[in-house]
Amino acid sequence: MVQKSDFRRVDEYIWELPKDFRDDMRVPARLFGDAELFDAAFRDRTVEQLINTTTLPGIVKHAMAMPDFHQGYGFPIGGVAAMRMDTGVISPGGVGYDINCGVRLLGTHLEREEVAPSLRDLTAALYRACPSGVGGKGRVHVSGRELDELVTQGAKWALKRRLAWPEDLAHTEESGCLPGANPSEVSARAKERGRPQVGSLGAGNHFIEIDVVDEIYDPETAEVFGLWEGQVVVQIHCGSRGFGHQVCDDYVKKLQPVVEKYGIQLPDRELVCAPIDSPEGRSYYGAMACAVNYAFVNRQVLVMGVREAFEQVLAGKVKNFDLFQVYGVTHNIAKFEEHEVDGRRMKLCVHRKGATRAFPPGHPGVPEDYRDVGQPVLVPGSMGTASYVLVGTHKAMELTFGSTCHGAGRVMSRRKARKRIQGSELRHELEEQGIVVRAGSMRGLAEEAPAAYKDVSRVVEVVHGAGLARKVARLRPMAVIKG
């Protein structure tokens, strides 16, 4: 059993487990956190899962866990691992089932006071315009042929269908389209599940939130992002729905015998993988990219739903009800990126599982109008608490392949949360704080209670302190919609 004393503190916020700790480790493991978060890593299987991640072929530098880490399956949540293109592997278990789960942030031209009188109507309109819940059908239905185009072109498809504004694309990671998508690598079942769900939120931890910007830490950067104190903004958190789940499920099963074929030894079958440069690896990448693009379109269609709801409720009441896209990030993905390893620039396959890209100023991957300041990083907190807008840094490029945290991170199981917290009471508490809540299920609400999560502010202080991103603004919820 791994102990805290096996780790070496290399920096105030970095804890390293040397690679000689276990025979099968190929690189050291690094946890990011303050002393208290570090302690929390030993209360579930986070560390064991992180050590398992270090055993993957072709991994460089370290396997890392961002400070919102917790136990997942395969990789821990918060896991970041980069593999060499020639000898490395790509792992569906290192991306997860909700491929390209991510967050959009929309800015309004409205102050809190302008929205407050219509908040209940607005929340109800959002709930209607953005379908949610188990088996929820989406806003858009597509044919089989249209779906192939959708998953190949991503947000460009949405633009053609007038389901996006041109400026939305520029303000989305990868401009809303990951290249290399190959629909012929996607099963008929994934397509069948995906067709009716375009533009749906789903259930679980997915949400839409109306927030107010309540504190600005970096006024210059906030201005570049179009954010100001007192402004109403909207967050959307969801992923690739049944399409993405099925793609991952198909490949985790399909690659089981492949591991043996390539002589790869794995400590956990969920880490199943294939060499990047192999027919099986290329096949998974082509299918995963389709799911990534599906999720980009899914969120984009929901953005239009949010715009529709704002227009319905606020037209005639306020001067300008338009919402502009601040940015869209992705959380669960494997991408080919260039990074520096031991002084050499290398193309790597970076896996981020419950981690956000955080590219620095000057990086060509950052939208032109943000390039002087860096990429916006969106960190939603647990329901009813704060969320943060951060900005990417050069230090993140050096330390974490340009990655940072993606949220608060759970600390309590759903079972415990249900035992301790009543959904209806929680809703009452949130309403007492002036937060309007619409939820598909009270049980689901209880499981997502703030007490089940780490304190997002603490997590953000760590990434800010460690230099993995810099604080720009804090958001407070006004209304929450959960599936």
Add this chain to the structure above:
Amino acid sequence: MKGRFEEVEHTADIAIRVWGRDMAELFANAAYGMACQLADPDEVVRTVQRLVELEAYDAETLLVAWLGELLYLSERDGCVFTDFDVLELTPTRLRASARGGPANDRRHYIKAVTFSSLEIVHTGEGYETTIVFDV
């Protein structure tokens, strides 16, 4: 012999430990354990029957495929399956029937059945395994 299944702690997802006197019972109990995460089985009026036939690489992959198939049918038909008859089972092949029906009060949406540390273990009393569901 313990019960059919029990829920075990997992920080973010759902994990169940399942027992069976033989592999067929393990597969049926795993499916029942999953159904209990989706809805209250006592509330489900069984009006639908589906026959499932699957082949897989090994017993663990077959178990994941079986539960995944039920999740798919559950999403497609708007049902939760609660009763199972395993008609034929080898480590790589399964034929089973599942009965279920619509459930009004859904408990969870399960995204997928994972292979996380998945291993079917032969014990003195039969078989045991722990399954993690991504929710």
